[in-house]
Amino acid sequence: MAKRYTDEFRRDAVRIAISSGLTRPQVSSDLGVGLSTLNKWVQKHQHEDLMSGPHDDVEKENTRLRKELRLVREEREVLKKAAIFFAGQSR
Known part of the structure; x- marks a missing residue:
């Protein structure tokens, strides 16, 4: 069977x-x-x-990834400004 x-x-x-x-x-x-x-x-x-259907773990992971993405974008902006600053000093 x-x-x-x-x-x-x-x-x-x-x-x-x-x-x-x-x-x-x-x-x-x-x-x-x-x-x-x-x-x-x-x-x-x-x-x-x-x-x-309900997927609480997916929602938690999405929230975590959004926070991480926001942080990485902020870090990228700081690094861009630092690169411009140091490029101007080396002239």
């Missing part, structure tokens, strides 16, 4: 197969799913929005 998987397990397997950087044979082996089964799931669900 064929093993039944929940929709959540299938969605997670597809997400892992697409975004983990692992090969599909590795993912199928790690999850204990046949390679052809995983490929069918990916083919069936490739057009679905896998990021729908």
Whole structure:
């Protein structure tokens, strides 16, 4: 008798197969799913929005990255001004 998987397990397997950087044979082996089964799931669900629903960790990471980007931009502006200042002194 064929093993039944929940929709959540299938969605997670597809997400892992697409975004983990692992090969599909590795993912199928790690999850204990046949390679052809995983490929069918990916083919069936490739057009679905896998990021729908609540993802608090994604929001936290986005917030962290926005802060880091702001800091890097500020540092870049300071370095630009310093480069102009020191270029003027070397003349």
